[in-house]
Amino acid sequence: MDVLELESFLPYRLYRLADAVSREFSRVYKDRHGLTRPEWRTLAGLGQHGTMTATELGEQSAMHKTKVSRAVAELERCRWLIRTPDEKDRRVEHLTLTKAGLAAYREMVPLAKAFERELLARLSTGERAAIVNGVAALEAALGRSKKEL
Amino acid sequence: MDVLELESFLPYRLYRLADAVSREFSRVYKDRHGLTRPEWRTLAGLGQHGTMTATELGEQSAMHKTKVSRAVAELERCRWLIRTPDEKDRRVEHLTLTKAGLAAYREMVPLAKAFERELLARLSTGERAAIVNGVAALEAALGRSKKEL
DNA sequence: TCTCAATGGTTACAAATGAAACCAATTTGG
């Protein structure tokens, strides 16, 4: 009989791995500042780029627009970002971190980098290359097939 | 200023990749039979092992016990599995697929395998090895650090 | 110019999820 071994099935392994890593990493932003993942990504996007619109945020961090909308609303509520309406197109809002938001971002960046570094430190040089290149290759493959639509 | 490039940040990349793959794959079980991911994993576990308890299912497929509980309840409702109480320990129930459940499983296994095959077919030989070995290495690393607790 | 489609973003609603409390049965240790 034809059987599927779940433990070796790539989609499952990938998901479980990402979930475990993400769960561990969430301590950096959740325990420390009570952020959700969408909120953390929003913070990260704005910290990295300075000013972005909600749509750009969604594209950069692969979030559904409702997630972005809610994350932005929450960060605005706790005064970590402000919105400024676009002059030309009144549908658009430009989002920028406040001092407080930027401070939080600056505090988290080293923690994030340390997390990644320590994660990769558990691997050999070859294994590090494998995971990084493997992920890049799959990303590229998915990107390609998306364009074919 | 210290900046984090989200696009290169491994936890983010991993999560986004797994999410994309999982979303695509979900068509196999969602569109076809209206299953949720926990239901699919339950089906896959039972199809693979014949008979399992809810706890075993949770361990094998990395699901929280409430997910298992609900998935099992749903599969039972649509008569894809049956529970048989354990003789020695009356807390335990042994779960087994019915004919209908097994039929659905048999139908999905080739589709799942085809999905994985086609996904990997978009990569070169070296890239395939990289992703598989890289994932295995990270899994092992996480497994190790879990034991150290 | 006027209509209709598209776009930026929010909201309403239903479904999925996680944490914690819970129940029942079992094991442990005194």
Added chain:
DNA sequence: CCAAATTGGTTTCATTTGTAACCATTGAGA
């Protein structure tokens, strides 16, 4: 032998999520 801790599994409740509908604004074509 019995109280307390543990275990298998379910349920409740609050939170998160996705889908789809929605509002306002802009763009494109007749």
